[in-house]
Amino acid sequence: MTEAILSGNEAIARGAWEAGVEVAAAYPGTPSTEILENVSQYPEIYAEWSANEKVALDVAIGAAYAGRRAMAAMKHVGLNVASESLFYSSYTGVNAGLVIINADDPGLHSSQNEQDNRHYARFAKVPMLEPSDSQEAKEMVGAALDLSEQFDTPVIVRTTTRTSHAKSVVTLEERRVYEKRPYEKNPRKYVMIPGFARQRHPVVEERMLRLAEYAESCPYNRVEMGDTALGIVTCGPSYQYAREVFPQASFLKLGMVWPLPEKLLRDFAAKVERLIVVEELDPFFEEHIRALGIPVEGKSIFPLVGEFTPDVVRQAAYVAGLIQEPPVPRAFDKGDLPMRPPVLCAGCGHRDVFWSLRKLKVAVNSDIGCYALGVMPPIGATDTIGCMGASIGVATGMRRGGLEKDNVAVIGDSTFFHAGLPALASAVYNQTPITVVIVDNRTTGMTGHQGNPGSGLTLRGEGGQRIDIEAVVRAIGVDHVRTVHSNQRSELEQALREAIKHDAPSVVIAETPCIFVSAHLREPYVVVEEDCNGCTLCMRIGCPAILKSEKLDEKSGRPLAFIDATACTGCGLCFDVCARQAILEGALKTDTTSSVEAMA
Amino acid sequence: MDEQEKIYSLLFAGVGGQGSLLAAEITARAAVRAGYDVKQTEVHGVSQRGGSVETHVRFGPKVWSPVVTPGRADVVVGLEKLEALRFAHFGHPRDGVVLVNDHEILPGSVPDAEAKYPHEALDFLRRKGYRVVALKASEMARDLGDGRMANVVLLGALSTMLPIPQAVWLETLQHRIPEKYRQPNLRAFAEGRAAVGQPTP
Numbered sequence: 022m023t024e025a026i027l028s029g030n031e032a033i034a035r036g037a038w039e040a041g042v043e044v045a046a047a048y049p050g051t052p053s054t055e056i057l058e059n060v061s062q063y064p065e066i067y068a069e070w071s072a073n074e075k076v077a078l079d080v081a082i083g084a085a086y087a088g089r090r091a092m093a094a095m096k097h098v099g100l101n102v103a104s105e106s107l108f109y110s111s112y113t114g115v116n117a118g119l120v121i122i123n124a125d126d127p128g129l130h131s132s133q134n135e136q137d138n139r140h141y142a143r144f145a146k147v148p149m150l151e152p153s154d155s156q157e158a159k160e161m162v163g164a165a166l167d168l169s170e171q172f173d174t175p176v177i178v179r180t181t182t183r184t185s186h187a188k189s190v191v192t193l194e195e196r197r198v199y200e201k202r203p204y205e206k207n208p209r210k211y212v213m214i215p216g217f218a219r220q221r222h223p224v225v226e227e228r229m230l231r232l233a234e235y236a237e238s239c240p241y242n243r244v245e246m247g248d249t250a251l252g253i254v255t256c257g258p259s260y261q262y263a264r265e266v267f268p269q270a271s272f273l274k275l276g277m278v279w280p281l282p283e284k285l286l287r288d289f290a291a292k293v294e295r296l297i298v299v300e301e302l303d304p305f306f307e308e309h310i311r312a313l314g315i316p317v318e319g320k321s322i323f324p325l326v327g328e329f330t331p332d333v334v335r336q337a338a339y340v341a342g343l344i345q346e347p348p349v350p351r352a353f354d355k356g357d358l359p360m361r362p363p364v365l366c367a368g369c370g371h372r373d374v375f376w377s378l379r380k381l382k383v384a385v386n387s388d389i390g391c392y393a394l395g396v397m398p399p400i401g402a403t404d405t406i407g408c409m410g411a412s413i414g415v416a417t418g419m420r421r422g423g424l425e426k427d428n429v430a431v432i433g434d435s436t437f438f439h440a441g442l443p444a445l446a447s448a449v450y451n452q453t454p455i456t457v458v459i460v461d462n463r464t465t466g467m468t469g470h471q472g473n474p475g476s477g478l479t480l481r482g483e484g485g486q487r488i489d490i491e492a493v494v495r496a497i498g499v500d501h502v503r504t505v506h507s508n509q510r511s512e513l514e515q516a517l518r519e520a521i522k523h524d525a526p527s528v529v530i531a532e533t534p535c536i537f538v539s540a541h542l543r544e545p546y547v548v549v550e551e552d553c554n555g556c557t558l559c560m561r562i563g564c565p566a567i568l569k570s571e572k573l574d575e576k577s578g579r580p581l582a583f584i585d586a587t588a589c590t591g592c593g594l595c596f597d598v599c600a601r602q603a604i605l606e607g608a609l610k611t612d613t614t615s616s617v618e619a620m621a
Numbered sequence: 622m623d624e625q626e627k628i629y630s631l632l633f634a635g636v637g638g639q640g641s642l643l644a645a646e647i648t649a650r651a652a653v654r655a656g657y658d659v660k661q662t663e664v665h666g667v668s669q670r671g672g673s674v675e676t677h678v679r680f681g682p683k684v685w686s687p688v689v690t691p692g693r694a695d696v697v698v699g700l701e702k703l704e705a706l707r708f709a710h711f712g713h714p715r716d717g718v719v720l721v722n723d724h725e726i727l728p729g730s731v732p733d734a735e736a737k738y739p740h741e742a743l744d745f746l747r748r749k750g751y752r753v754v755a756l757k758a759s760e761m762a763r764d765l766g767d768g769r770m771a772n773v774v775l776l777g778a779l780s781t782m783l784p785i786p787q788a789v790w791l792e793t794l795q796h797r798i799p800e801k802y803r804q805p806n807l808r809a810f811a812e813g814r815a816a817v818g819q820p821t822p
Contacts, residue, residue, distance in 0.1 A: 355710075
């Protein structure tokens with residue numbers, strides 16, 4: 022028996038392989054990204070980055086219809102994008118098993134909102150499992166696929182950031198092989214026109230009753246009796262925290278979080294004197310239990326907002342009088358410690374774009390990706406950010422809504438293919454004179470440099486077909502299109518000015534090749550100490566390679582600028598902004614292809 | 622608590638690119654190899670070059686939470702002084718050790734970082750009652766050929782504070798570190814042990 026220490030995401034990939042998954046699709050999104058990255062190491066599984074989560078789920082649904090076990094993976098807000106497909110697949114059911122991995126992000130480590138996706142299981146009427154550690158994460162993929170085939174339904178496995186990213190010990194097993202199930206044409210099952218869908222709805226309702234029956238004996242719903250003074254209903258990582266904080270209590274650990282086992286809940290409640298629910302985010306179990314007429318406490322004790330930790334649970338339990346031992350004070354006064362906030366990398370081309378936009382004093386409707394950092398000081402160019410692809414629609418609306426100044430939408434290459442295309446089509450169709458800046462860094466940067474249709478690199482790193490953004494934009498009907506390398510700052514600024522002035526939809530494609538996927542053009546730049554007077558102009562571009570020197574200007578007493586040669590990638594924005602020509606341009610590198618060539 | 626049931630809680634703090642995650646991972650693997658139940662988690666969202674990195678490791682006969690509770694860590698391993706101070710409150714106020722690389726990395730994106738940097742962090746923590754073990758790990762590693770091995774120097778010192786046998790640490794390092802870098806890293810580990818008074822036999 023082999024053991025390994027795996028993250029929840031690694032364990033899910035392993036679980037998919039062991040359980041005979043043959044098709045897997047996803048769009049990257051924290052905290053779910055590593056699932057497909059790890060799946061891609063198993064040659065038996067066809068795995069792809071799809072253009073967005075809805076496409077990924079449709080691909081997985083199609084594979085399941087065709088008769089092979091399939092998986093789609095996404096973060097919580099990705100399931101918002103894919104929700105329409107979730108709802109129809111609940112009606113059609115599957116053929117071979119279909120598992121949807123959904124990674125919630127309590128605490129918004131890397132998301133625009135917190136949401137509790139257990140609601141989706143209830144909403145779309147599908148079962149949901151939730152692991153508490155990596156071993157369960159691995160097992161539940163297989164269990165979900167078995168359930169999917171047994172009950173003819175998609176099954177969601179929900180994780181949270183903590184389950185996805187925490188590592189724990191997992192027992193590895195061999196891959197199980199399943200024969201392909203034959204596909205049989207059956208429009209009444211797979212064609213959701215109203216007449217057929219109407220007949221599927223009662224099937225779904227009846228399925229949920231059978232699943233609720235199954236939940237009573239599901240091996241992942243586990244009673245662990247201890248002292249009966251306190252009974253705790255919990256799931257996911259909250260189970261681990263609660264076990265630690267309440268070592269003596271009795272537990273009903275729900276691994277199947279929807280549908281809920283009514284009889285099991287009633288029996289457990291009857292055995293304990295006081296029943297509480299420890300659950301992150303919404304009072305999902307609590308409200309259901311209360312609706313059964315069982316007295317229960319939950320959100321009156323534990324927070325509704327944010328990620329739990331043992332400390333959060335302990336503090337709340339102490340305040341509520343559930344434990345007697347006072348928690349250790351959280352922190353002590355350490356003074357005002359400087360933070361290390363996320364910033365655009367040294368040499369990032371997004372900085373050039375935002376620097377220009379700030380100079381032009383336009384409103385910026387930005388989007389999801391590294392370039393969201395354009396809102397941070399000292400650049401601070403951004404007005405709005407919502408969700409994937411929102412930039413273009415919001416820019417259209419602000420134009421139509423009478424905004425007092427010019428505005429531009431800023432969207433990355435991956436995000437453009439994800440959800441920007443329909444919004445741009447709408448703007449062209451209705452001839453709203455917006456300007457869209459597509460910051461094309463040829464990668465999906467924020468999630469760790471995954472390929473996308475604009476880079477042409479597939480999940481396995483093999484060359485797929487690269488889709489030319491300029492050609493797409495022209496084909497959609499944008500007449501005014503300019504492609505500029507973000508490094509060519511005066512041309513970039515000129516292109517932006519012209520596009521903003523243009524009285525029909527316009528697009529500027531700013532090529533901002535990510536420093537992690539392209540060669541650097543120049544050697545590091547250097548500050549000429551005799552010419553620098555410490556004016557700080559170069560520090561206002563927010564480049565992490567530009568520091569303050571220990572040397573001071575003789576007249577002003579201000580520290581001179583200093584460029585960290587290990588961080589500088591030779592982009593030259595500081596050179597352009599310096600008013601005293603006190604920065605020496607790095608020499609052109611000779612032994613490397615230019616980033617523009619490397620991109621082509 | 623009974624020594625047999627004790628859960629060891631460690632917090633590794635550093636700046637992205639310093640290898641604190643690798644140090645945590647090697648510790649977790651060594652603990653698995655030594656037969657313990659182990660959990661490990663990173664607790665920072667956007668970990669990138671230059672950002673704060675915070676990794677929790679817990680091991681014992683049975684570990685529930687992967688997340689360490691403030692005030693309960695046996696050792697806070699700081700690869701950098703500011704980060705050691707930032708996470709020091711995770712250390713047990715009476716028995717906890719703050720094992721720190723006496724090395725400063727100024728936060729590049731912060732204006733006046735030099736003025737705001739807590740240069741007296743170690744004395745401050747000692748005054749607060751913490752047991753501070755400070756090593757010039759970056760300098761020691763640089764003398765061995767590569768300053769980036771500061772993480773392994775600290776691991777050497779950490780190994781003297783945990784019940785994982787020395788042989789298991791060495792096996793884990795040999796397993797985890799690519800051949801090309803193995804010998805200098807093993808030397809860095811030995812130097813770290815020696816620096817806290819436990820030379821490798």
